[in-house]
Each structure stands twice: as structure tokens, then as C-alpha cells.
Amino acid sequence: MGPKTNTRIPISLAPTTRYQFGKKDKLKSRKAIQELFAEGKYMNQFPLRAVYVLKHSDFQLQAGVSVSSRFFKKAVDRNRAKRVVREAYRLQKNNLEEILNQHNQALSIFFIYNSNVKPDFEKVYESCGTIIKQLITISNAAHQKNS
RNA sequence: UCUAUCAGUCGGUUAUCGCUCUGUUCAUUCAGAGAGGAAAGUCCGGACAGCAAAGGGCAACAUACCGGUUAAUAGCCGGCUUCUUCAGCAAUGAAGAAAGAGAAAGUGCCACAGAAAAUAACUGUCUCUUUAAACAGAGAUGAGGGUGAAAAUGUGAGGUAAGAGCUCACGGUAUUGGUUAGUAAUAAUCAUUACGGGUAAACCUUAUGUGCUGUAAUGCCACGUAAAUCAGCGCCAUAGAGCGGCUCGUUCAAAUCAGAAAUGAUGCGUUGAAGGGUAGGCAGCAAGAUUGUGUUAGUAAUAACACAGCUAGAUAAAUGAUAACCGCUAUUGUUUUCAAUGGUUACAGAAUCCGGCUUAUGACUGAUAGAUUUU
RNA sequence: GGUCCUGUGGCCGAGUGGCUAGGCAGAGCUCUGCAAAAGCUUCCACAGCGGUUCGAAUCCGCUCGGGACCU
Numbered sequence: 001m002g003p004k005t006n007t008r009i010p011i012s013l014a015p016t017t018r019y020q021f022g023k024k025d026k027l028k029s030r031k032a033i034q035e036l037f038a039e040g041k042y043m044n045q046f047p048l049r050a051v052y053v054l055k056h057s058d059f060q061l062q063a064g065v066s067v068s069s070r071f072f073k074k075a076v077d078r079n080r081a082k083r084v085v086r087e088a089y090r091l092q093k094n095n096l097e098e099i100l101n102q103h104n105q106a107l108s109i110f111f112i113y114n115s116n117v118k119p120d121f122e123k124v125y126e127s128c129g130t131i132i133k134q135l136i137t138i139s140n141a142a143h144q145k146n147s
Numbered sequence: 148u149c150u151a152u153c154a155g156u157c158g159g160u161u162a163u164c165g166c167u168c169u170g171u172u173c174a175u176u177c178a179g180a181g182a183g184g185a186a187a188g189u190c191c192g193g194a195c196a197g198c199a200a201a202g203g204g205c206a207a208c209a210u211a212c213c214g215g216u217u218a219a220u221a222g223c224c225g226g227c228u229u230c231u232u233c234a235g236c237a238a239u240g241a242a243g244a245a246a247g248a249g250a251a252a253g254u255g256c257c258a259c260a261g262a263a264a265a266u267a268a269c270u271g272u273c274u275c276u277u278u279a280a281a282c283a284g285a286g287a288u289g290a291g292g293g294u295g296a297a298a299a300u301g302u303g304a305g306g307u308a309a310g311a312g313c314u315c316a317c318g319g320u321a322u323u324g325g326u327u328a329g330u331a332a333u334a335a336u337c338a339u340u341a342c343g344g345g346u347a348a349a350c351c352u353u354a355u356g357u358g359c360u361g362u363a364a365u366g367c368c369a370c371g372u373a374a375a376u377c378a379g380c381g382c383c384a385u386a387g388a389g390c391g392g393c394u395c396g397u398u399c400a401a402a403u404c405a406g407a408a409a410u411g412a413u414g415c416g417u418u419g420a421a422g423g424g425u426a427g428g429c430a431g432c433a434a435g436a437u438u439g440u441g442u443u444a445g446u447a448a449u450a451a452c453a454c455a456g457c458u459a460g461a462u463a464a465a466u467g468a469u470a471a472c473c474g475c476u477a478u479u480g481u482u483u484u485c486a487a488u489g490g491u492u493a494c495a496g497a498a499u500c501c502g503g504c505u506u507a508u509g510a511c512u513g514a515u516a517g518a519u520u521u522u
Numbered sequence: 523g524g525u526c527c528u529g530u531g532g533c534c535g536a537g538u539g540g541c542u543a544g545g546c547a548g549a550g551c552u553c554u555g556c557a558a559a560a561g562c563u564u565c566c567a568c569a570g571c572g573g574u575u576c577g578a579a580u581c582c583g584c585u586c587g588g589g590a591c592c593u
Contacts, residue, residue, distance in 0.1 A: 020165070021165070023166090028464090066463070074187095074495070086165095087164095091165090110463090121469095
């Protein structure tokens with residue numbers, strides 16, 4: 001019996017780079033969140049739904065995660081879903097961060113887990129990846145338009 | 148083997164990438180710590196905090212056999228009584244349950260059925276009068292009347308015109324007063340009186356207790372708006388404010404216009420209202436009715452003492468993802484070893500902190516009880 | 523975090539412990555040449571469990587769901 005290979009989870013981690021998601025990278029201000037939901041644009045990618053606002057100012061990238069109690073009644077399940085989404089975002093956000101830093105843009109995202117099925121890490125990882133790719137293209141377009 | 152109850156346990160190490168807090172560092176550097184028996188429901192009780200408060204009563208709410216326990220409780224422990232089930236001829240025993248004060252203070256309600264649901268009436272029974280007889284009239288009587296969840300203390304005898312606790316015997320239930328045992332509830336027994344249905348998780352009565360609100364309490368700091376709006380009062384001789392050595396001194400100090408005047412407008416001061424702004428930080432907030440072990444006291448709940456330990460603290464809210472090994476465990480094969488495959492879970496995630504209760508829960512171990520099967 | 527209210531057919535909604543009203547909707551019939559309207563008939567209910575009571579939708583306790591308020 002050989003060891004379980006990484007084929008199950010398609011993650012290839014570069015050992016030199018860091019994948020951090022600390023206190024500063026989290027969207028915490030109540031005011032900022034209200035603003036985000038008032039002005040932000042929506043993007044659906046099952047089972048995730050992202051709300052984002054892109055601004056031309058000093059570089060900043062903040063993200064938040066939410067699960068409605070409509071889908072999961074128990075706090076345990078909600079916490080589980082949040083953890084999975086956070087993990088998926090943490091492992092893939094570095095490219096986005098670089099590009100935003102180059103373009104000198106501020107982006108705040110809010111991920112909403114939008115399904116009543118218990119979270120599967122693979123799926124969430126994929127959909128989070130596609131969202132980030134789309135955000136990168138949006139950022140590029142905005143940069144060209146601005147310059 | 149199954150079921151029920153009680154008690155206990157549910158991981159460890161390493162690697163890669165991370166999260167929160169604390170300490171440390173030039174450094175996101177390094178080190179340490181990081182969910183539960185129910186963290187849940189919020190059903191009770193406290194600690195703590197703010198507000199209120201002379202005293203008393205009413206109201207409202209809660210509790211309700213007795214004793215013990217506790218910081219406190221509607222919890223817990225022990226006992227009493229009643230009821231249910233099982234065993235037994237019975238006496239009684241075992242198990243379980245009880246919101247278990249008062250219906251003899253008063254009011255209400257008791258559908259349908261039934262004469263009647265509590266006072267009586269109706270029907271019936273008996274005697275007398277009248278009459279051929281009946282009807283009728285006068286009087287006596289009190290439970291015989293198919294119902295119903297419930298019908299006026301049960302059986303027998305006496306008694307009477309007919310009957311009736313009207314009387315008697317043996318019982319039953321209860322009130323009051325003794326005696327004995329017990330801290331008490333209560334039990335046994337004696338005397339006495341009564342027998343008046345149920346319902347208080349109907350109103351109520353009696354006794355006891357309770358001020359209200361809750362850590363998003365509360366205190367402090369910072370940022371910010373409004374030096375704005377509306378209403379009341381005062382404005383030329385003293386009101387007021389600051390400082391000091393405080394019955395005083397000293398410094399500051401606020402009004403113009405229109406009008407003959409009353410007064411009005413604006414302005415200044417002051418009080419209040421309605422709105423507006425902020426959405427940050429610190430304390431509260433982690434050493435306590437504390438945890439573990441042992442001894443002693445007690446039937447027990449629990450208490451006392453000794454020794455050892457320090458054990459989460461976030462705020463869009465940490466405790467995660469992946470892999471390997473060890474341990475534990477199930478099945479299959481082989482059966483001392485061992486190998487393969489699988490599982491490592493159920494219920495569930497701290498938010499000021501404790502004590503209970505309730506509810507949700509898989510696997511394994513031990514004890515007790517019951518049932519079934521085999522020997 | 524705290525304080526409360528509420529649950530009756532598919533929908534709305536009444537109900538002092540004694541057979542769970544009524545309306546809308548559905549089905550059938552009557553009426554009509556056919557429909558509509560109207561009339562008649564019918565179908566489908568007390569959130570769950572336990573207790574008090576002779577008897578609970580109602581009273582009491584627990585559980586589950588839904589909603590509101592404080593902040």
C-alpha cells in the first residue's frame with residue numbers, strides 16, 4: 001500500500017512563497033462591509049457568490065467570508081463552510097495580490113457560501129480559483145482604462 | 148445475546164502550509180497556550196454592575212407533606228403519605244410515579260343522559276277523608292326511580308302505617324382532644340362528634356418569598372457633528388464667571404436698530420426639547436462558591452482538612468487543510484505470532500462567570516437489574 | 523447576548539373545558555344551447571410528547587417550528 005498521492009487535491013505548493021491570511025487581510029470594519037454591499041458588484045460561481053469593489057488608490061486587499069443560517073442551521077456546519085472557503089482563498093490569492101500591487105489598486109471581496117450541501121473542498125477550491133482569475137482580468141482592464 | 152440505568156474513556160507523534168492570544172525580537176523572528184459533556188435550550192438560581200429606595204399596605208408573580216443540604220433555587224439527598232404495576236391465599240414485599248396546603252370561608256362550573264349534578268321539585272310509598280272503585284283533597288315519609296365519570300357511609304338486624312343512622316352490632320372515612328414513638332411529616336391507640344359529591348394545572352383562601360434592569364450592564368478615552376434649529380426666561384445696574392488669603396478683595400463681563408410709548412426685530416447669556424453625529428479603543432475579561440487526588444464526618448446530598456496544579460479569551464468573531472506512522476478497534480483469512488481491508492466517528496463549536504434542570508447523542512469498558520437461549 | 527409573542531384543512535380565519543364555525547380554493551350535481559354568476563352536496567384540520575380532569579384546540583410542563591422587540 002503506497003502513500004496517498006496528491007492527485008486527490010490538486011494543490012502544488014511552492015515551498016519558497018508564503019500563503020498567509022492574517023488579521024490585516026480580513027475585512028472587518030462594519031462600515032466598509034456596508035459600503036461593499038451597497039455599491040459592490042456580484043459574481044456567481046457555484047457554490048460561491050462573490051461581492052467585490054475595486055478602487056484606484058493605495059494597494060490593499062481584504063476579504064471576508066459569510067454563510068447564511070438559512071442553509072445551515074447549526075453553527076458547526078457554518079463554521080466548517082467558512083473554514084473551507086477561507087482555506088481555498090488563502091492558497092490562491094497570491095497572484096491577485098501581485099497584480100493589484102503592480103496596478104496600485106484596492107480591492108475588497110466578500111465570499112458568500114450559497115448552497116445547502118455540505119462543503120466539498122475540491123469544488124470550493126476550483127470555483128474560488130475561477131473567481132480570482134476573473135478578478136485578475138477585471139483588474140487588468142481597469143488598469144488599462146485608467147492609464 | 149439483547150434491553151434499561153449508573154460511572155468512565157474517546158487519542159499520541161512527525162512533516163508541509165496556515166489561524167487567535169501571550170511573551171519576545173531589528174523582523175509575520177522564536178517560544179508557549181488554544182472548545183464541551185452538553186459550550187445548546189434559556190427553564191430555574193446566584194455572583195457582579197447600574198438605576199431606584201422613609202416605613203407600611205394593596206396589587207402582581209412565584210412557591211406549597213416533613214427534615215436536611217447549599218451562595219441560592221422550582222435543584223439535590225433522606226423520610227412520610229397516597230396511587231399504579233408485579234409477586235403472594237393473605238400479611239406483606241419489590242419497582243415506579245406524585246404541581247402532595249385548604250372543597251368543613253365564599254363564588255363559579257359539572258356537556259349528553261338522568262326525576263335530580265346538590266337547595267329543592269317530580270315520580271313513588273303509606274295513612275286518613277270522600278267514593279261502589281278510581282280520580283281528587285289533607286297529611287306523613289325521604290332515596291325505590293333502567294342514567295351517568297360521579298347519585299348522599301357499607302352489610303345485617305331491629306323498628307314502623309310506610310319508611311329513614313331512627314336505633315343497635317360489625318365496619319369505613321373524617322373533625323376535635325388526649326397518650327405513646329419520632330426533630331417533624333406521620334404512625335399506633337383511646338375518647339368524642341359528624342358523615343356534608345367532584346373540581347383549586349377554575350376564581351380564590353392561608354402561609355412564605357420577591358424593588359427593576361441586565362456584561363451589547365457599567366466606567367473611562369479618542370474621533371466627530373452643530374458656534375446650527377425650535378421654545379421659555381433675562382439683558383443699564385446689577386445678575387453672572389474666573390482667581391486668591393473666600394462674610395472679603397480683585398479681574399473679566401454682556402445692546403443695538405425701529406417706535407412718542409407699549410412693544411417688535413436681531414444679538415448675547417441661560418434652561419429645556421427635538422434632532423444630528425460617532426459605529427473606534429481600554430477596562431469589565433479570565434485565580435475561581437476553581438480543578439485533580441487523598442483522608443475524615445455523614446445513610447446520602449454535602450461539608451471540613453491536606454497536598455498538587457493554573458487551564459481558551461475572539462469581536463464579520465481563532466482552534467483548520469493534507470500526508471505518514473504508532474496506539475485503539477471491526478471484518479475476513481490463518482489461527483501463538485501474523486497478514487489484508489476498513490474505521491478512528493455520534494451529538495455538537497466558547498463569547499461575563501458559576502450551580503442545577505431539560506433536550507441531542509455513536510463506539511468501547513466496568514457495575515447493577517431484567518428477559519431469552521444453551522450447558 | 524437578552525426579553526417576549528405565536529402555531530387550527532391547500533390559503534385566510536373564529537372558537538369561556540363538552541360534536542372545531544365561516545369564507546376562498548378543489549371535486550361532483552342543479553341551472554344554461556355553452557359558459558359565468560347563483561344554489562346544493564362533498565373532501566381535507568387543532569405542531570409533537572407527557573400531565574391535570576369524567577372529558578383538553580382550550581389549563582400546566584417539556585420539545586420543535588415561525589415571528590417581533592431591545593441593542
